[in-house]
Amino acid sequence: MGASQSSQIFVGKRREIKKQIEIFWKYPSARSDVDAYYKNAENHQYTKPPGYKGLRWIEKKTPFTDWKDKILAHNDKVIIIRNEASPDIRQYTKGEEHKAGMSLIHVLIISKENLFNGVSLDSTNADIIPQGIDLFKTSWDNDPSFRQAVLDHQVEMIRKRDRNVDIAMGHFEKMKEKAQALRADDFTFGLHLSPDHSVPHFHIHAIATPKEFRKHSTKVHDKKTKDVLEVYHIAKNRTNAPNRHRFLNAFMPRSWRGEREKSMQQK
Template sequence: MANGSSLKDFSGKGAKIRERHRKFWDIQCAIADVLAYSQGKEGHEYGVDLPLAKKGSWLTPNPPFRNPKDAKLARNDQTFIIGNTSSFDIAQYPGEEKRASMSMVHLLGIPEARIFNGVSLNRANVHIIENMIELFKRNWNEFNDDEKVYPFRCAVLKHVQDTISARKDSQLANLENQDPNNKARQEAVNESWETARNRLAAMQNKIYDLGTNDFLFGLHLWDEQSVSHLHLHIIAKSPELLIFSTREHDVKTVDAEEVQRYIEGTLCSHISNTLG
């Protein structure tokens, strides 16, 4: 079913940001755990529990976003940008729509440094949020005069196309292993792939009409994150690009720049001084 609601922004969640931040730093082992992760300290026993992991493994030494399988669409000396690995279309995720991307254009900004989550940022490194946003904006606006193309936007669009096919291939491979004779399910997978392809074809040229003001920059704060390494969600907010994507993560997504302003504020001075 298509999602007809629009998305204004992720701002106005200051109370949630404060609550998540304070709850995290109230945990006795938080400082030691954050430092151990930032330093890649081997043998450290992490004590902060995470709903998605067993106690003692709230993060891993090499989470997937630090070494992504997909190509880095843009990078500088501190951060890089990749595309979300999920298809944008909920049609390819029957019964598990929340696994789809949050928009037709859903990118991820990743810091090179080992930073656990938005709640673990401090005054010394919170600038990484601005760095990721600026990296995106600069590349989004880059135009190749010789070839008359936006190279970054072309790469983003190709990634979106690839995720549709990758989702189909993954589903068919799983069926081959689990239920190879189920022709009806195979047909349903191919039909959802065709649906997603047709929907993308109808809207893909809109990518060239988008300015950087048509994007939102969000974070999923501990303990609601899915990957235990800081990543910035870069979301095209135009209603026509949201209609076939999941909206199940909107409520937990907070405005990244609002997080930065909070971390830079005086209320966080004790954490900033502790971590230097």
């Protein structure tokens, strides 16, 4: 999961990541709603907590749940799909800039399982992050048909807009050869952690990072975007089932408890 220095544009937010995770798990309905979404519980009533600042809480069905539309690549755990937005901000009117893509090349990596947003990840499921990144990197570097399908999608999204199509296409044509020459390490991977997400289902944003690829794309989301590797390293050292610790401690010899509690504090 290595990345070139030029692609690490969202790093340095570990404190914010930890805070967002801690705030999420303080909501009384967080555990039951996360579990219900994962289990696809038909009769569960999801409860958006009072005071929750996000647009969308956990939902029974999201646009990415049981994805049946076009798939660019997949493995046992994740699917790579297109981002339904033009990569060129000039195709959007004032006030709509946030709807544009974050780069000339911008795709999404979604989990096959019903995982909520990245704040729900812990040591049991955080490996969904390297599994998704590895699929993208392997596909981009080794499968020309994947790379071409991604570029074709960007053209499709540009042509779907009514505004400044020729201008946006002119820029894309100018960048097309450079796009073909990109390597996987020229991409960065970000998460919009709750409450900053727009779709509750877990997904990673994969974007081409070089400045010229982001020249006419939106940067509105940069501040809220968290680097996936920072999220991964925090999640791998977490457990989101605190009651389990109390259960284990009840059956643990007293001489062991101090060492275990010290170990947990260091994570």
